[in-house]
Amino acid sequence: MPEQKHHLVYLASTAQGLELERYEIERHMARHHMINSGFAYLEDASPYDWSLVRQQIEKSDLFILLLGDDYGPMAPTGISYLHREFVHAKSLGKPVLAFIKNTLPEKNLTEEQRRLNGFHRIVTQQAPYKLWHLRDELMTHVKATLASQKLEGGWLPVTAPTVTTVPQVAEEIEQKPKLTVKQRLSRARQVVSLQIAAKVYEAGNLSREEVFLPVRLDQLLQGVLHLLRTGASEDRLRSQLESVISKSVSEQLLKRHPKAHAVDDVRISRGQFQQILKSWESLGLVNAEGNPGRSVWKVAELTGVS
Numbered sequence: 001m002p003e004q005k006h007h008l009v010y011l012a013s014t015a016q017g018l019e020l021e022r023y024e025i026e027r028h029m030a031r032h033h034m035i036n037s038g039f040a041y042l043e044d045a046s047p048y049d050w051s052l053v054r055q056q057i058e059k060s061d062l063f064i065l066l067l068g069d070d071y072g073p074m075a076p077t078g079i080s081y082l083h084r085e086f087v088h089a090k091s092l093g094k095p096v097l098a099f100i101k102n103t104l105p106e107k108n109l110t111e112e113q114r115r116l117n118g119f120h121r122i123v124t125q126q127a128p129y130k131l132w133h134l135r136d137e138l139m140t141h142v143k144a145t146l147a148s149q150k151l152e153g154g155w156l157p158v159t160a161p162t163v164t165t166v167p168q169v170a171e172e173i174e175q176k177p178k179l180t181v182k183q184r185l186s187r188a189r190q191v192v193s194l195q196i197a198a199k200v201y202e203a204g205n206l207s208r209e210e211v212f213l214p215v216r217l218d219q220l221l222q223g224v225l226h227l228l229r230t231g232a233s234e235d236r237l238r239s240q241l242e243s244v245i246s247k248s249v250s251e252q253l254l255k256r257h258p259k260a261h262a263v264d265d266v267r268i269s270r271g272q273f274q275q276i277l278k279s280w281e282s283l284g285l286v287n288a289e290g291n292p293g294r295s296v297w298k299v300a301e302l303t304g305v306s
Helices: 019-031 050-059 081-091 111-126 135-147 181-188 217-228 234-256 270-282
Strands: 007-012 034-036 062-067 096-101 129-132 191-202 205-216 262-268 286-289 296-299
Touching (some): 007 019, 007 050, 019 135, 062 111, 096 111, 096 135, 129 135, 191 234, 191 270, 205 234, 217 234, 217 270, 234 270, 270 286
Parallel strands (some): 096 129
Antiparallel strands (some): 191 262, 286 296
């Protein structure tokens, strides 16, 4: 019998008022080999860590939105952190499930309720959803929905390896022709076109935009060289590179949207950044140390890059 795959699921909700509901959902997730990678933001705790939240959503195979009676704590832009997490999951094309508590009055809404009502409309237009009122009703929806999910990705749990004696054999290592420093640098000057995503804020609206940014491989390398000298993870390098290009991306988008007042969350896709790393590595400019998935990248010796 094949072993059941496990999946990461980002459970998004406000922290207060939904403690029991979150517990019950996590319990049912565990029955379906799903592990929660999300965490509800507490205003009294440390500041909201958008970089960490974003990474957790990107690693997840499914995004579950649990809406209760509150719109939730808001970012300076006027959008709640919960709303922002939903937008990010949708922008990545993640499978999304929504469970919406249907308790809003038909009229005389407070400002908080108006924001929540607007969020309801957005979610119901963009994602599969179920309405609930009582916790038992919510759990019925959750059990039925999770049982019907067929997720891509996932992983098999590690099992104890079988120890066998393998005769020692000589390994033939293919020797690749070495490039001179001059050849490496010449090839590193090639121009690549990056497809960059960012969020544009205009007249109270938030939109996800994409731009193409032509840039040379050696210029990208210069932007992260200070990290590569001591060694850095892929996530840290990608975050630094996004900071380096954010000004150019913002200028392009603000020119495209003259009435926009801000550009935020400039992103290079993980796959695209891995291609940049492979290009640098193939040219002998960087190398990885450590285990796959936990590699530390460093600038290669004698590359001629300063």
